[in-house]
Amino acid sequence: MTAPLLEVTGVGKRFGSLTVLHDVSFALAPGEALGIVGPNGAGKSTLLNVVAGTLPPDGGRVVLDGQDVTGTGAAARCRGGIGRSYQVPRPFSGMTVFENTLVAASFGAGLRSRAAADAAFAALVTAGLDHHADTPAGSLRLLDRKRLELARALATDPRVVLLDEIAGGLTEAEVPALVETIQQLVREGVAVVWIEHVVHALVAVVTRLMCLTYGEVLAVGEPRAVLADPRVVEVYLGSTIAGDEPELGETA
Numbered sequence: 001m002t003a004p005l006l007e008v009t010g011v012g013k014r015f016g017s018l019t020v021l022h023d024v025s026f027a028l029a030p031g032e033a034l035g036i037v038g039p040n041g042a043g044k045s046t047l048l049n050v051v052a053g054t055l056p057p058d059g060g061r062v063v064l065d066g067q068d069v070t071g072t073g074a075a076a077r078c079r080g081g082i083g084r085s086y087q088v089p090r091p092f093s094g095m096t097v098f099e100n101t102l103v104a105a106s107f108g109a110g111l112r113s114r115a116a117a118d119a120a121f122a123a124l125v126t127a128g129l130d131h132h133a134d135t136p137a138g139s140l141r142l143l144d145r146k147r148l149e150l151a152r153a154l155a156t157d158p159r160v161v162l163l164d165e166i167a168g169g170l171t172e173a174e175v176p177a178l179v180e181t182i183q184q185l186v187r188e189g190v191a192v193v194w195i196e197h198v199v200h201a202l203v204a205v206v207t208r209l210m211c212l213t214y215g216e217v218l219a220v221g222e223p224r225a226v227l228a229d230p231r232v233v234e235v236y237l238g239s240t241i242a243g244d245e246p247e248l249g250e251t252a
């Protein structure tokens, strides 16, 4: 078995008296993809924040390529190879798509001049956004803003990519192209952790699925087995929270 690239062990997180994560563990090898589902407020984004280093955990460890990075911040983790996209894209809207990606390559990956420009353009090509390189980011439609989120994560030359609802809000017709891009990353050996309510997109990519509820791992394993688990059906797939219910349609 390939040695894990990312190991998250026994992570806990509280906000005041609210326990948001309790003893969450998983490990990922290069080229593995883990999907995370769960109801609103289950702690999914908080888990990504702990892995990315934007939030310190109250317990547990995050180990990247054998190095304990639990005590390091987001900038160090980014340079160490953890890239992420955010649930709500917030590009620098007055800058072009290329300039936004260049900022990620320069300040995220610490690259300079020509190397930063090359990394930024390569990320745009991978994300399928190079034809919009000179477009102001503020004028992009949602699919392209999502692609820019992905490109900004890729410009940091990550070995692990954390995706937070990158397919959220897209039309059914727009999802397959994004799925194909993420499948390509996985084929290239990038490890992916992907939170998503568009469940059919997740299932097309991930080899393992974890369902979180109230900050605890309710089920983890082969995606279709997890989705068929009666406890997952009860707490997640049966959920009817307006605007954020899981989407189970088919991805070609």
Ligand SMILES: Nc1ncnc2c1ncn2[C@@H]1O[C@H](COP(=O)(O)OP(=O)(O)OP(=O)(O)O)[C@@H](O)[C@H]1O
Binding pocket: 015, 020, 038, 039, 040, 041, 042, 043, 044, 045, 046, 047
């Ligand atoms: N900075 C914070 N301070 C206090 N409470 C927070 C903070 N961030 C998140 N929470 C709370 O932690 C819980 C988990 O939030 P989180 O965003 O991780 O859930 P989620 O599973 O990602 O939900 P969603 O699917 O709606 O994005 C929620 O109750 C949320 O209100």
